[in-house]
Amino acid sequence: MPGFTQEMYAKLDEAIASLRGQEGAVMRTLQAAQEIFGCVTKPIQVRIAEGLNVPLSEVYGVATFYSQFSLEERGEHIIGVCLGTACYVKGSKNVLEKVVETLNTPVGKTTPDGLFTIRDTRCLGACGLAPVMMIDDDVYGRLVPSMVPDILKKYQKADA
Numbered sequence: 001m002p003g004f005t006q007e008m009y010a011k012l013d014e015a016i017a018s019l020r021g022q023e024g025a026v027m028r029t030l031q032a033a034q035e036i037f038g039c040v041t042k043p044i045q046v047r048i049a050e051g052l053n054v055p056l057s058e059v060y061g062v063a064t065f066y067s068q069f070s071l072e073e074r075g076e077h078i079i080g081v082c083l084g085t086a087c088y089v090k091g092s093k094n095v096l097e098k099v100v101e102t103l104n105t106p107v108g109k110t111t112p113d114g115l116f117t118i119r120d121t122r123c124l125g126a127c128g129l130a131p132v133m134m135i136d137d138d139v140y141g142r143l144v145p146s147m148v149p150d151i152l153k154k155y156q157k158a159d160a
């Protein structure tokens with residue numbers, strides 16, 4: 001799993017400093033942290049709570065309420081299955097279920113080998129290709145669930 005660098009923490013501290021005392025600071029700082037680290041682990045939440053001077057329970061409450069936040073360190077590859085409206089109506093839920101079943105890992109979690117983290121996402125801006133899944137920066141469109149195992153295998157092999 002990728003380690004966190006000093007630069008990442010410096011960026012987070014910047015976000016904390018610029019949002020401190022503002023409306024929705026907890027939510028916005030968590031979003032910034034999710035962007036920077038790809039997750040909001042407990043130590044990151046503690047840093048945010050201390051930095052914003054709010055109770056940890058408040059940060060934790062927001063972090064756990066919204067599925068956009070991942071509470072664990074992310075895997076090497078991030079799988080995002082779009083559950084935006086266009087994708088949803090074209091069956092992206094089934095694609096997501098297939099990913100979950102194939103990797104035997106629930107949404108929001110990382111596979112035990114640290115290779116994949118599974119997420120559901122909002123519109124990825126590629127509705128014309130619905131249903132869409134992204135793995136890192138690669139976009140896969142017009143998916144049917146049966147295509148999922150072969151797509152995942154590419155990443156498993158690349159790392160083997």
Ligand code: FES
Pocket residue numbers: 082083084085086087088122123124125126127128130132
């Ligand atoms: S709704 Fe999935 S890409 Fe837009």
